[in-house]
Amino acid sequence: MKITAIKQQVNRVGWFSIFVDEKYSFSLSESALLESKIAVGQELSEAEIGKFKQLSAEDKLYGNALNFTALRVRSQWEIEQYLKRKQAPPALAEKILNRLSKNGLVNDETFAKAWVESRRLLKPTSRRRLVQELRAKRIASDIVDKVLGDDETKEHNALQEVVAKKRKLAKYRDDELKLMQYLARQGFGYDDIKSVLNNEED
DSSP: OBEEEEEEOSSSTTEEEEEETTEEEEEEEHHHHHHHTOOTTOBOOHHHHHHHHHHHHHHHHHHHHHHHHHHSOOOHHHHHHHHHHTTOOHHHHHHHHHHHHHTTOOOHHHHHHHHHHHHHHHSOOOHHHHHHHHHHTTOOHHHHHHHHTTOHHHHHHHHHHHHHHHTTSHHHHSOHHHHHHHHHHTTOOHHHHHHHHHHHHO
């Protein structure tokens, strides 16, 4: 069996279709194609074609995982769950995770920092709530502690922002107890709440 053509795919940039005996056989990414060193006119056995088809399937899954991480920073656990949904065998999932990690695309500390910065920017959030969210993403406790270790000032600022916003609503404007209960549900500590509300009155 002979490779008769290698054509760049129109709808998928960086991917190439491989034709064997004038018929489409499998596709590879540009990097996988270069690593394979296959060329037009090369003779392949049925076993070799089978290996390349397996490589093609693995390459596509890695490409999909790459796109998944490109949407936003992901935790390792999120990628593991994604690969499970794609029914990747454990050995292949580990191989893909190692490849992503080697390329700097999987790092739970980087993820945790980005998550906290994003949450603080988009919506004032308590430290306790952030801890819960990061743990839900299976971030290790030592990483959570490290990322949130120097966050007291931001916690106070976040609480002030929430109070200022809620004071604009009629149901919280003159009901101190209701506001305190709301803030407590958001994960802010009682002492911090009292401190901010007392300063607000002053």
